[in-house]
Amino acid sequence: xxxxxxxxxxxxxxxxxxxxxxxxxxxxxxxxxxxxxxxxxxxxxxxxxxxxxxxxxxxxxxxxxxxxxxxxxxxxxxxxxxxxxxxxxxxxxxxxxxxxxxxxxxxxxxxxxxxxxxxxxxxxxxxxxxxxxxxxxxxxxxxxxxxxxxxxxxxxxxxxxxxxxxxxxxxxxxxxxxxxxxxxxxxxxxxxxxxxxxxxxxxxxxxxxxxxxxxxxxxxxxxxxxxxxxxxxxxxxxxxxxxxxxxxxxxxxxxxxxxxxxxxxxxxxxxxxxxxxxxxxxxx
Numbered sequence: 001x002x003x004x005x006x007x008x009x010x011x012x013x014x015x016x017x018x019x020x021x022x023x024x025x026x027x028x029x030x031x032x033x034x035x036x037x038x039x040x041x042x043x044x045x046x047x048x049x050x051x052x053x054x055x056x057x058x059x060x061x062x063x064x065x066x067x068x069x070x071x072x073x074x075x076x077x078x079x080x081x082x083x084x085x086x087x088x089x090x091x092x093x094x095x096x097x098x099x100x101x102x103x104x105x106x107x108x109x110x111x112x113x114x115x116x117x118x119x120x121x122x123x124x125x126x127x128x129x130x131x132x133x134x135x136x137x138x139x140x141x142x143x144x145x146x147x148x149x150x151x152x153x154x155x156x157x158x159x160x161x162x163x164x165x166x167x168x169x170x171x172x173x174x175x176x177x178x179x180x181x182x183x184x185x186x187x188x189x190x191x192x193x194x195x196x197x198x199x200x201x202x203x204x205x206x207x208x209x210x211x212x213x214x215x216x217x218x219x220x221x222x223x224x225x226x227x228x229x230x231x232x233x234x235x236x237x238x239x240x241x242x243x244x245x246x247x248x249x250x251x252x253x254x255x256x257x258x259x260x261x262x263x264x265x266x267x268x269x270x271x272x273x274x275x276x277x278x279x280x281x282x283x284x
Contacts, residue, residue: 003105003133004061012053020046037281040233044270047241048263055259062257064105069138071106073168076142078102080160090117109134124150138171181251185261188247192265195239199232200276226280233273240265 027035027042035042078101082092093114097107109130116126124147131143142163149159207228241262248258273279 002060003064004057009054009057009061012057013050016050016053020049023049040230040237040279043234043237044266047237047266051241051259051263054256055263058256059260062252062254065134065136067104068106068109068134069136069171069174071102072138072142073164073171075102075106075110076160076167077164080164083160089123090114093117137174138167141170142167178251185247185251188243188250188261189265192239192243192269196236196269196272199236199273203228203232203277229277229280232277233270233279236269236273237266240269 024042024046027038075096078096078099079092082095083089087095093110096102097110097114102110112133113126113130116129117123121129127143127147131139145163146159244260244262244265245255245258247261249255251257274282
């Protein structure tokens with residue numbers, strides 16, 4: 001796991017969008033017939049090209065932040081205990097790392113704080129840098145409280161002592177909230193599975209037998225099965241993408257966290273439709 005910078009995320013996203021646009025431009029300029037024939041597949045590939053790289057980077061960065069958040073209560077408790085022995089602030093930070101109370105990646109960030117303070121940065125400046133680099137909910141809470149106490153003239157030693165138990169309770173509350181939201185992720189997947197099942201049943205048992213028959217009290221015939229296939233394929237893709245993003249917002253409180261769910265549902269939905277409701281180009 002490693003930290004993914006915002007610039008790297010933006011560059012990756014922009015590159016993916018450009019590649020998707022090039023593919024779209026190629027088909028609709030030079031291969032118009034193929035673009036019309038394989039429209040659903042082209043849309044699927046374009047979405048995967050855009051989502052997969054960003055999802056991988058987001059997942060890696062999320063693991064990195066979670067690893068830091070998990071160790072924050074231990075880090076604060078270590079600082080508090082080191083303070084009680086009479087160590088200075090910089091020495092307390094070094095002690096927590098050297099005693100292996102915390103491990104990577106938080107240990108690397110603590111070393112960076114210690115180095116910055118030894119180079120002349122104030123504690124507030126080093127902590128602000130730490131907050132900007134990590135920018136996780138747990139770190140933001142910690143830095144906000146400590147910085148406010150430092151700027152208001154409070155004694156930092158007492159702040160660390162009080163923060164130790166508070167951060168453990170907050171982290172436990174976050175874990176409990178994540179556990180409570182897992183059933184809602186299941187609901188999103190079940191709803192998408194129900195949509196796939198209904199789509200397959202409608203096409204195979206309702207629309208297919210009626211293909212070509214006359215509409216009731218009308219000389220017009222019911223539209224062909226190909227139009228229904230095309231409609232359900234596009235609806236499936238949109239439902240998978242939006243459902244995945246919704247799952248990420250509910251489960252991780254981040255929309256980008258739902259990209260991996262969108263990828264899973266898009267691929268699963270396409271495979272289910274491909275084998276049970278073959279696309280138009282297969283039947284052709």
